[in-house]
Amino acid sequence: MSELAAHGVSVAYGRQRVLDQLSLHIGAGETVGLRGASGGGKSTLVRVLALVQAADAGHVSLDGVRITGARHHVPAAARTRIGVLFQSPRGATDPRLRLDDIVAEPLRATGYPDAAVRERVSELADLVGLTPDLLIRRPHAISDGQLQRACLARALAHRPGYLLCDEATAMLDASTQAHVARVLTDYQLESGAGILVVSHDQPLLTRWADRVIDLQPQTHEHRHAATSV
Numbered sequence: 001m002s003e004l005a006a007h008g009v010s011v012a013y014g015r016q017r018v019l020d021q022l023s024l025h026i027g028a029g030e031t032v033g034l035r036g037a038s039g040g041g042k043s044t045l046v047r048v049l050a051l052v053q054a055a056d057a058g059h060v061s062l063d064g065v066r067i068t069g070a071r072h073h074v075p076a077a078a079r080t081r082i083g084v085l086f087q088s089p090r091g092a093t094d095p096r097l098r099l100d101d102i103v104a105e106p107l108r109a110t111g112y113p114d115a116a117v118r119e120r121v122s123e124l125a126d127l128v129g130l131t132p133d134l135l136i137r138r139p140h141a142i143s144d145g146q147l148q149r150a151c152l153a154r155a156l157a158h159r160p161g162y163l164l165c166d167e168a169t170a171m172l173d174a175s176t177q178a179h180v181a182r183v184l185t186d187y188q189l190e191s192g193a194g195i196l197v198v199s200h201d202q203p204l205l206t207r208w209a210d211r212v213i214d215l216q217p218q219t220h221e222h223r224h225a226a227t228s229v
């Protein structure tokens with residue numbers, strides 16, 4: 001079974017229940033849209049699926065294998081199978097690093113030798129349209145769109161099977177937005193990756209997603225409602 005899935009995931013911040021027994025899956029090759037009111041827990045769900053935040057209950061599975069939850073240690077290989085792209089590239093990058101080092105981070109973290117890192121960073125830079133003169137700059141010396149391209153390159157570094165895009169194009173100008181979307185769809189066609197697209201932009205979801213899940217804000221009276229529309 002090729003899918004990234006959340007099973008009965010619940011998350012609360014103090015007394016605020018944000019996700020309550022939420023389940024969803026992203027199949028290989030599929031594009032799933034996720035929308036919902038502000039504060040409904042979309043980013044929380046992305047962080048749980050990206051294995052950067054633990055759920056209070058429920059678990060995440062990858063290709064049919066449970067990888068989080070009580071007594072489960074997330075396998076390092078699972079992290080390289082999931083790429084994530086956040087809305088704000090400035091919040092997701094270290095301002096002290098050059099762009100080439102930002103793109104190289106996941107490769108170095110898994111022990112790639114220096115020569116292989118250089119080769120892969122150069123391939124990725126070509127893919128996302130970053131020129132060598134941009135690669136040696138630090139985040140303060142480039143635009144948000146250029147920095148988001150670097151984040152996209154970093155997300156693709158390990159050729160992930162699943163990509164989670166949390167409002168990833170919302171802050172970008174139309175041409176960078178179109179370019180990022182094209183790189184993602186080309187990558188999906190070539191690799192068969194599954195993609196989760198979190199967005200408030202209904203036309204974008206209509207264009208891009210195979211199906212859309214509506215995440216309703218949590219209230220104390222209602223169990224989480226996630227409806228496919």
Ligand SMILES: Nc1ncnc2c1ncn2[C@@H]1O[C@H](COP(=O)(O)OP(=O)(O)OP(=O)(O)O)[C@@H](O)[C@H]1O
Pocket residue numbers: 013018036037038039040041042043044045
């Ligand atoms: N680390 C945290 N600590 C405390 N509260 C948090 C934390 N992260 C999120 N929240 C709260 O949880 C709720 C859901 O936040 P989340 O960012 O997951 O929703 P969202 O649907 O992505 O919202 P938006 O569409 O505005 O980005 C919000 O009320 C937010 O303030």
